[in-house]
Amino acid sequence: MSARLMKKTAAVAALCLLALPAMAHPGHGENAGFLAGFAHPFTGIDHLLAMLGVGVWGGQQRGGLAQPATFLGMMLLGALAGMAGMTVPGLETGIAATVALVGLAIALALALPNWLGMGLVGVFALAHGNAHGQELPAASAACGFMLASAVLLGAGRFLGQVLAERMLRVAGVALTAAGVVLMGLN
Numbered sequence: 001m002s003a004r005l006m007k008k009t010a011a012v013a014a015l016c017l018l019a020l021p022a023m024a025h026p027g028h029g030e031n032a033g034f035l036a037g038f039a040h041p042f043t044g045i046d047h048l049l050a051m052l053g054v055g056v057w058g059g060q061q062r063g064g065l066a067q068p069a070t071f072l073g074m075m076l077l078g079a080l081a082g083m084a085g086m087t088v089p090g091l092e093t094g095i096a097a098t099v100a101l102v103g104l105a106i107a108l109a110l111a112l113p114n115w116l117g118m119g120l121v122g123v124f125a126l127a128h129g130n131a132h133g134q135e136l137p138a139a140s141a142a143c144g145f146m147l148a149s150a151v152l153l154g155a156g157r158f159l160g161q162v163l164a165e166r167m168l169r170v171a172g173v174a175l176t177a178a179g180v181v182l183m184g185l186n
Contacts, residue, residue, distance in 0.1 A: 032136050037144025040136060041152055046095050046182050047128055051149050053102035053175050054121050055156020056168065060106065066114055067121045068153035074122040075129035075149060079142055082133025091131055093186040098124040100179025107172025109165065 041047045051071070058067035088094065102124065104110070112120070132145050160168065 034144040037141030041148040051152035052156040055153040056160035059157040059160020070118040071125040074125035078126035078129025079133030082130040083137040096182035103175025
């Protein structure tokens with residue numbers, strides 16, 4: 001795929017995001033249950049892109065299950081912290097940055113040592129989990145967003161294994177552009 005086409009793809013992805021809200025978390029409450037939790041990762045573009053991206057990047061790695069599994073475990077820890085009232089300064093900007101960084105890792109086909117890749121996605125997951133836990137503090141909602149996150153990570157991993165390398169690089173560039181746009185909206 002040509003550099004020109006890659007630039008156009010990234011520009012289209014960025015422009016599409018301008019019409020979407022940067023905040024992934026409107027209107028949930030303490031009474032939100034399993035279905036609200038399950039819908040949550042699908043309705044916030046930042047969470048959706050990050051979880052798919054982590055899955056794709058994990059699919060590009062030799063230890064492909066390690067990164068998505070680490071993401072889920074660390075996201076649960078972050079959610080528990082959020083449920084306990086712990087907040088992270090600049091959380092929304094940090095979450096948007098995870099989209100840009102995982103996109104960059106995909107675009108560069110970055111192959112880190114397994115422990116380092118797991119550490120990186122673990123930090124990403126703490127931020128995502130903290131946001132989920134603050135806005136959906138019920139245990140039933142946590143079960144929902146954990147299941148939805150596993151589905152997204154699995155779908156991303158599948159894509160990371162079956163898509164051609166050029167398509168993955170274009171997707172990585174688009175994710176990076178989307179993350180940069182989302183950071184600008186926060």
